[in-house]
Amino acid sequence: MFSRNHRSRVTVARGSALEMEFKRGRFRLSVFSDPPEDTELQRKLDHEIRMREGACKLLAACSQREQALEATKSLLVCNSRILSYMGELQRRKEAQVLGKTGRRPSDSGPPAERSPCRGRVCISDIRIPLMWKDTEYFKNKGDLHRWAVFLLLQLGEQIQDTEMVLVDRTLTDISFQNNVLFSEAGPDFELRLELYGACVEEEGALAGAPKRLATKLSSSLGRSSGKRVRASLDSAGSSGSSPILLPTPAVGGPRYHLLAHTTLTLAAVQNGFRTHDLTLAGHEESPAWLPLYGSVCCRLAAQPFCMTQPTAGGTLRVQQAGELQNGARVHGVLKGTNLFCYRKPEDADTGEEPLFTIAINKETRVRAGELEQAAGRPFTLSISNRYGDDEVTHTLQAESREALHNWMEALWQLFFDMSQWKHCCDEVMKIESPTPRKPPQALAKQGSLYHEMAIEPLDDIAAVTDILAQREGPRLETPPPWLAMFTDQPALPNPCSPASVAPASAWTHPLPWGRPRTFSLDAVPPDHPLGASRSVAPLPSQRSSRSRGLYNKGPLRTWLQSPV
Amino acid sequence: MSYIPGQQVTAIVQRVEIHKLCRGEILILGFSIGGGIDQHHSQNPFSEDTTDKGIYVTRVSEGGPAEISGLQIGDKIMQLNCWDMTMVTHDQARKRLTKRSEEVVRLLVTAVSAEGCAAVHQSPGE
Numbered sequence: 001m002f003s004r005n006h007r008s009r010v011t012v013a014r015g016s017a018l019e020m021e022f023k024r025g026r027f028r029l030s031v032f033s034d035p036p037e038d039t040e041l042q043r044k045l046d047h048e049i050r051m052r053e054g055a056c057k058l059l060a061a062c063s064q065r066e067q068a069l070e071a072t073k074s075l076l077v078c079n080s081r082i083l084s085y086m087g088e089l090q091r092r093k094e095a096q097v098l099g100k101t102g103r104r105p106s107d108s109g110p111p112a113e114r115s116p117c118r119g120r121v122c123i124s125d126i127r128i129p130l131m132w133k134d135t136e137y138f139k140n141k142g143d144l145h146r147w148a149v150f151l152l153l154q155l156g157e158q159i160q161d162t163e164m165v166l167v168d169r170t171l172t173d174i175s176f177q178n179n180v181l182f183s184e185a186g187p188d189f190e191l192r193l194e195l196y197g198a199c200v201e202e203e204g205a206l207a208g209a210p211k212r213l214a215t216k217l218s219s220s221l222g223r224s225s226g227k228r229v230r231a232s233l234d235s236a237g238s239s240g241s242s243p244i245l246l247p248t249p250a251v252g253g254p255r256y257h258l259l260a261h262t263t264l265t266l267a268a269v270q271n272g273f274r275t276h277d278l279t280l281a282g283h284e285e286s287p288a289w290l291p292l293y294g295s296v297c298c299r300l301a302a303q304p305f306c307m308t309q310p311t312a313g314g315t316l317r318v319q320q321a322g323e324l325q326n327g328a329r330v331h332g333v334l335k336g337t338n339l340f341c342y343r344k345p346e347d348a349d350t351g352e353e354p355l356f357t358i359a360i361n362k363e364t365r366v367r368a369g370e371l372e373q374a375a376g377r378p379f380t381l382s383i384s385n386r387y388g389d390d391e392v393t394h395t396l397q398a399e400s401r402e403a404l405h406n407w408m409e410a411l412w413q414l415f416f417d418m419s420q421w422k423h424c425c426d427e428v429m430k431i432e433s434p435t436p437r438k439p440p441q442a443l444a445k446q447g448s449l450y451h452e453m454a455i456e457p458l459d460d461i462a463a464v465t466d467i468l469a470q471r472e473g474p475r476l477e478t479p480p481p482w483l484a485m486f487t488d489q490p491a492l493p494n495p496c497s498p499a500s501v502a503p504a505s506a507w508t509h510p511l512p513w514g515r516p517r518t519f520s521l522d523a524v525p526p527d528h529p530l531g532a533s534r535s536v537a538p539l540p541s542q543r544s545s546r547s548r549g550l551y552n553k554g555p556l557r558t559w560l561q562s563p564v
Numbered sequence: 565m566s567y568i569p570g571q572q573v574t575a576i577v578q579r580v581e582i583h584k585l586c587r588g589e590i591l592i593l594g595f596s597i598g599g600g601i602d603q604h605h606s607q608n609p610f611s612e613d614t615t616d617k618g619i620y621v622t623r624v625s626e627g628g629p630a631e632i633s634g635l636q637i638g639d640k641i642m643q644l645n646c647w648d649m650t651m652v653t654h655d656q657a658r659k660r661l662t663k664r665s666e667e668v669v670r671l672l673v674t675a676v677s678a679e680g681c682a683a684v685h686q687s688p689g690e
Contacts, residue, residue: 559598559599559603559604559605559608560598560600560603560654561596561597561598561622561623562596562597562598562654562658563595563596563623563625564592564593564595564596564597564658564661564662
């Protein structure tokens with residue numbers, strides 16, 4: 001039986017017609033006219049397909065490992081979103097088809113069931129503790145082994161990802177700064193969290209995979225299908241439900257592996273931090289293995305719309321039980337667990353204080369009609385609350401039968417929502433709107449000298465002296481930032497903490513024709529801004545200092561300027 | 565002005581035409597550029613939006629052809645002789661500006677101060 005609020009996942013069979021259509025980028029609802037939410041979904045699908053093409057091109061053009069990792073991540077996220085949207089479109093199409101093929105008489109039975117209101121679900125401050133072995137710290141003098149990890153979150157058909165975070169053995173946990181917001185979630189939501197990781201260093205061709213099996217597979221089944229089979233074998237250890245991410249058929253790009261996953265539901269929602277268990281996928285032999293502690297700590301908040309948006313409003317005449325005279329005429333607004341009664345309808349919008357507020361919560365009782373049968377006043381309902389030993393009853397008189405019906409309906413819907421959303425309706429949980437994410441930075445582990453450009457020797461003395469003047473000037477004024485380590489003077493504004501000391505020979509004098517490439521080739525690439533060697537950007541104070549002690553993870557900050 | 569790949573960009577632009585100055589064998593425009601998609605954008609003091617990876621004018625030589633044509637420091641170059649300059653590397657930008665075969669460069673720039681704007685320009689969306 002098809003139920004409106006149940007979302008199911010659709011798998012697309014490999015090589016099926018649907019997959020071919022997807023590859024050609026032409027998936028359309030053909031026969032029936034699309035309702036507006038389907039065109040919205042179609043538009044999102046088209047957008048993802050375009051992003052996917054862009055990501056493929058970017059991946060092909062990438063030279064550095066970090067860029068390739070970012071591009072692969074975008075590609076994978078686009079893939080999974082495409083699949084999810086297509087599944088949703090297909091499901092809706094099926095529902096349409098089922099709806100249109102005639103109804104049997106017995107189907108016109110029970111009236112539409114009440115469905116709970118939607119809400120916003122936000123997960124933030126996600127932290128995944130790591131559990132390094134002591135040998136990693138004390139005996140391991142080798143190169144810092146780094147991983148790139150990110151989280152993929154799926155709720156319904158929406159898929160969101162976090163930024164990519166680099167992890168190495170100096171971190172005790174993986175922290176994601178984003179808060180991820182899902183806007184249309186029902187109380188039966190399932191938020192699936194998946195942690196994907198990849199080695200930042202180039203892995204060997206079949207590093208980590210059980211060697212015999214891998215070579216056998218890739219040689220016998222052909223390269224791409226062999227990879228897929230291997231990936232499905234990798235994921236066979238997981239709990240049976242297929243991972244959200246498709247294995248990518250990328251040629252030689254970095255591969256992300258599922259490290260862990262978990263599913264969070266309404267029971268996990270709390271207005272504070274909570275620790276949940278992570279199901280670990282993979283084992284120590286698998287590539288990109290990270291020693292996870294096995295739990296994830298986060299704040300999962302839910303705001304049902306019934307709590308934040310007004311659900312009903314209208315004119316009422318309210319009388320508190322015990323008063324004799326006719327009740328006051330107010331404008332009532334039902335929002336959250338309160339019925340606010342304002343003097344005028346405009347007061348609700350302007351933020352004026354209401355005249356009074358009637359609480360409506362799980363213990364409130366609502367009855368149509370009056371408790372005390374006074375002289376016939378039609379269209380009334382009474383709301384009773386119990387405060388301690390007292391019971392306070394308000395009688396509300398609506399303007400007409402329809403108005404009364406609407407009020408009753410709104411109240412029943414509210415009670416239903418409260419029963420479905422449970423503790424989310426006790427008080428409104430604060431949700432911060434997610435800040436726009438910074439775009440991925442082009443990371444460079446080492447500054448390459450070849451990023452700089454040679455300027456052709458200029459015979460123009462004026463231009464040369466210009467360049468010289470610009471370079472000499474600021475350099476004389478600002479001492480090299482590493483000097484601050486030896487003196488007690490506060491370091492001058494510079495974005496990177498002075499983690500390594502550049503040899504003084506790096507600052508050789510410029511050649512008479514103005515070649516800016518003055519670093520000796522075997523110099524340790526300095527962590528202080530290379531930009532100081534060229535014309536310094538005039539507002540250095542705008543750079544935010546992101547020093548994290550002596551361990552500098554910031555990228556090499558260069559912003560080249562060239563005269564033309 | 566933030567740039568979201570795949571979506572239209574709307575900017576108030578100014579057309580600037582610069583004739584290169586010939587100094588012996590070298591053609592000079594008389595300004596310096598900074599930026600590019602391969603550069604680290606947060607060092608850019610001219611862009612309001614620190615994610616902007618466009619090409620910016622960082623210095624204008626006094627009395628040079630660029631200053632005469634009205635180019636100002638802090639301008640962002642959107643187009644150059646009808647080539648897009650919003651998504652190029654630093655080197656590509658420099659090369660396009662210093663082509664020896666071209667004596668005139670026609671730039672579409674957007675200035676921080678929108679006074680004296682010439683036209684509203686919309687780049688073709690995806």
